[in-house]
Amino acid sequence: MSWLVGSMLLFSMVPTSCTKESNWTPTTIQLTENIRTRLEAAADSVFKSAQTPGMIAILSAEGEADLIIKRGVANIATGEPMSENSYWRIASNTKTFTGAAVLLLADEGKINLDSSIAFYLPERKIPKGNKITIRMLGNMTSGLFNYTDDDNLWLRMNADHFVKTFPPDSMLAIAFSRPNNFEPGTQYEYCNTNTVLLGLLMEKVSGKTARTVIEEKLLQPLQLSHTYWGGPYFISTPYIHGYNKDYGAIQDASNWNPSWGYTAGAMISNFADMKIWAKAVAEGSLLSEKMKKERFAWIGDHYGFCVMKAGTWIGHPGSISGYNSHVLYHPGKKMTLIILTNMDSDSPVEPFSEAFRTILN
Numbered sequence: 001m002s003w004l005v006g007s008m009l010l011f012s013m014v015p016t017s018c019t020k021e022s023n024w025t026p027t028t029i030q031l032t033e034n035i036r037t038r039l040e041a042a043a044d045s046v047f048k049s050a051q052t053p054g055m056i057a058i059l060s061a062e063g064e065a066d067l068i069i070k071r072g073v074a075n076i077a078t079g080e081p082m083s084e085n086s087y088w089r090i091a092s093n094t095k096t097f098t099g100a101a102v103l104l105l106a107d108e109g110k111i112n113l114d115s116s117i118a119f120y121l122p123e124r125k126i127p128k129g130n131k132i133t134i135r136m137l138g139n140m141t142s143g144l145f146n147y148t149d150d151d152n153l154w155l156r157m158n159a160d161h162f163v164k165t166f167p168p169d170s171m172l173a174i175a176f177s178r179p180n181n182f183e184p185g186t187q188y189e190y191c192n193t194n195t196v197l198l199g200l201l202m203e204k205v206s207g208k209t210a211r212t213v214i215e216e217k218l219l220q221p222l223q224l225s226h227t228y229w230g231g232p233y234f235i236s237t238p239y240i241h242g243y244n245k246d247y248g249a250i251q252d253a254s255n256w257n258p259s260w261g262y263t264a265g266a267m268i269s270n271f272a273d274m275k276i277w278a279k280a281v282a283e284g285s286l287l288s289e290k291m292k293k294e295r296f297a298w299i300g301d302h303y304g305f306c307v308m309k310a311g312t313w314i315g316h317p318g319s320i321s322g323y324n325s326h327v328l329y330h331p332g333k334k335m336t337l338i339i340l341t342n343m344d345s346d347s348p349v350e351p352f353s354e355a356f357r358t359i360l361n
Contacts, residue, residue, distance in 0.1 A: 030061040030333060035359060040069060042355040047071040052324075052343035053243055055352055056082040058271050059360070062334040074240040074342060076250070084271045087239040088340055089230060089258060091318030093274070093327050094267040095195050096281045097214050099138055099306020102198050103291040104217045106134075110205040113138070113294060120201050127176055131184040134201065137194040138305035139297070145178035146191040147171045153260070158247055162256035162321070165232055168196050171260060188299045192264040195306065199263025210263050222280055227269040230258045235268055242322020245345045253322035253344075265320050271338060274327055278336045281307060282314040282329035313337065313357065317349070324349040328357075335360065 039059070047055060054072030070082040105111045111120075111134060118129030126132065127144065136142045147153065153174060157164065175193040182189070199210040206213050211229040219227055228236075233255045244253040258266045269277070279285075284292035295305045302309055308316050315328035324344045328337045337356060341348040 029064060030335060030360075031059060031064050031067050036067055038359050039067065039356060042359060043069045043071055043352065046351045046355050050341065050348045050351060051245075051346055052341040052348040054082045054240070055339070055341045055348075056084065056240075056271075057337070057339040057352065057356065058084060058275065059356070060275055060336040072342075076241070076243065076252075082240060082342075083238065085238065087226070087236050087268055087270050088325070088342075089235070089242065089265075089318075089320050089323045090227075090267050090269050090274065090327070091261070091265045091320035091323055091325060091344075092192075093269075093316045093318040093325065094261065094263060094265045095306040096277070096316050096327075097218055097267060098195050098198050098202075098210070098263040099295070100281070100286065101202055101210075101213050101217050102134070102138065103287055103294060103305060105202060105205060105213075106294075107288045107291050111201065117197055117201065120204055121197070124172065124197075124200070125176070126172075126197070127180050128184055133185070134198075135294070135305070136185055137198050137201075138294075139299045140188050140190050140194055140303055141185050141299060142191065142194050143180040143182040143184045143186070143189070144191055144193045144197075145175045145181060146189070146193055147174040147196075148192050148260075150174050150178070154246075157256075157260070162253070163233070165257055166260040168200055168262050171196050171262065188303060190303075192261075195264035196262050198306075202263075214267075218286070221286060222276060224269070224273040224276060227267065227273045227277070230261070230266040230268045232257045232259055240323075240340070240342050242342045242344070244321050244343070250343075256321045258320060261320055265318065274338055275336050278315055278327050278329040278338065281316075281327075282331050310353075310357065311361065317353075319344045319347060319349075326353045328353075330360075333360075 053076050054074055057069045059067040068084050074080045074082045113135040116130050117132050132142045202210045202213045241254045243250050284295050298304050313328040313330050318325045325340045326349055339349050339352050
């Protein structure tokens, strides 16, 4: 099932040798011919066993020509190849936008990260909401039940052929009908419910939709003109078709209604914009120094405020019906790595990411 989990477990546990920084300098060529050859060979090797119609990866090192690696097809029906100019659903990479927008509102004094979510949203009757701070929502330590862990949700969506709209209230109803998993602040557990609440918080304190807040505070200042809130259905063309096999035969899931993702995973973008955004996330662009510290206050050296680490790579994974991605930036190497597979079932992006990062590290 497509859970917007963002490939959490494997992403956090992939072995890495990049804990010690390399002696990289601005004049060092990182994507040498040898490295490029090894990356292409790794893509060939992984793609043989990967259960995905296609894969595309973009590696960008500052001052060097990008390396674009493509395997398979973007459209099973037509055989169209994967393209770096196409749109795709960025899934849980949406969380990095949501987190940044919340921190910008905190910079403006509209949100206090130490205040409880119940203080801002008392009408929601959030279980133990008076003990759950905004910071806990951002760093995934709230203890709330993750609504996408409810199998009935997926059965309902499948029965409705994935066209039904699920507003945030319906997601919260699922989450709040189940006991909290642990006491707030006592441990880490990835949870989409947290990010949905952050979206509603943004709306409450700004008087605007979460979509508008993200557009005004992030997309417009960074000129991310090809990044937008997903629809109820159709993706702008050209787009990479996404596929899912959780319900039997492979289905084209490109335009399944993503409303259930909301501020946890409903956004769409392309590679050019995500290259800009990957660096902005890792550098804390637009944030004050105080909020940068909040952004990168790592829980278990793994999760910050709606941002993740894989060794010394910073970014986020994403998984939604049809799409599985990693969007990463290495501050020390000034290198971007974006990988997309157009199948979400069984997290096929993981072996590509592990293979590529092992070589790049």
